[in-house]
Every structure is written in C-alpha cells, then in structure tokens.
Amino acid sequence: MMRANMLRAAICGAGHWGTHLIESVQGRSSKIRFVAAVTRDPAALQPLGQRLGLALSARYADVLADPAVDAVVLATPHSQHADEIAAAAKARKHVFVEKPFTLTRASAEGAIEAFADAVAGGEKFVIAPEEIVNVVAGTEAVAASARSGKAIAIP
Numbered sequence: 392m393m394r395a396n397m398l399r400a401a402i403c404g405a406g407h408w409g410t411h412l413i414e415s416v417q418g419r420s421s422k423i424r425f426v427a428a429v430t431r432d433p434a435a436l437q438p439l440g441q442r443l444g445l446a447l448s449a450r451y452a453d454v455l456a457d458p459a460v461d462a463v464v465l466a467t468p469h470s471q472h473a474d475e476i477a478a479a480a481k482a483r484k485h486v487f488v489e490k491p492f493t494l495t496r497a498s499a500e501g502a503i504e505a506f507a508d509a510v511a512g513g514e515k516f517v518i519a520p521e522e523i524v525n526v527v528a529g530t531e532a533v534a535a536s537a538r539s540g541k542a543i544a545i546p
Contacts (some may be wrong), residue, residue, distance in 0.1 A: 409466035
C-alpha cells in the first residue's frame with residue numbers, strides 16, 4: 392500500500408544488482424517504494440514488473456519525465472553516473488547513487504555542479520555504499536533527508 396509521504400522511486404539498471412535492490416526494499420519500507428524500472432530489455436523483466444507493480448521502460452528519459460517518480464536509484468555502470476545524475480538534476484528528481492559516485496574528480500565536480508541548482512530548489516542527493524543492508528537500514532535517513540532538503544551520505 393502506498394502512503395502519501397512515501398518516496399516513489401525508479402531503479403535505473405534493473406539487472407542482477409538492481410533487481411536485488413528492488414527486492415530488498417519493496418514491501419519492507421514505509422518510506423520508499425519502487426514504482427518503475429529502467430532496463431535494456433523490459434520484456435525480460437515483465438514477470439518481476441507484474442509481481443512488484445513496476446512500470447518498465449528501456450529509456451531513462453521516461454522515468455525522468457514521469458511525475459509519478461520522485462527519485463531515481465542508479466544501479467548502472469559507474470561510467471554512466473555523472474551523466475545520469477546531471478539528467479536527474481535537470482528533471483528535479485532525488486538521486487540515490489552507489490559508490491563510486493563517478494570515476495573521476497572532474498566528472499564528480501560536474502555532477503555536483505549540475506545538482507547545485509536543484510538542491511537549492513529542494514531536491515536531494517544521496518551517496519550510498521554498495522552493501523544492501525545499508526540501503527534497507529538507510530531508508531529512514533533517505534526519508535529524513537527528503538523531508539529536510541539536505542544532501543546526505545549514508546556511511
């Protein structure tokens with residue numbers, strides 16, 4: 392059941408690890424729920440999408456344009472993070488990104504700069520570790536950040 396204050400997220404990169412992230416949070420948190428997934432082959436994820444109530448797409452731009460999506464969770468190759476973060480900032484979506492944040496200092500600075508205006512407008516930025524236990528445990532911190540308007544990192 393969706394609560395009014397629940398963060399509605401899209402997983403970007405719904406392969407093995409992305410699916411693991413979805414299944415680790417879905418139905419276990421009162422703060423966050425996955426509502427969409429971006430994958431190279433949406434047809435292959437139909438059973439998962441139907442079981443968990445996910446809208447499936449092959450295009451990241453689709454979830455960025457979707458008003459039913461509040462946040463994106465990036466489970467994509469690290470080399471894509473900087474561009475995906477910048478696109479999420481432009482779309483004014485919350486972002487949860489696994490480490491490494493990006494692969495170079497320059498790309499990290501560019502992603503942070505792209506997010507600066509959105510953060511000033513109330514969007515959030517979260518850097519999290521790879522351990523899934525922290526994703527589940529960190530949903531309270533993510534929700535608190537979403538309410539407070541502060542950028543956070545989950546240790």
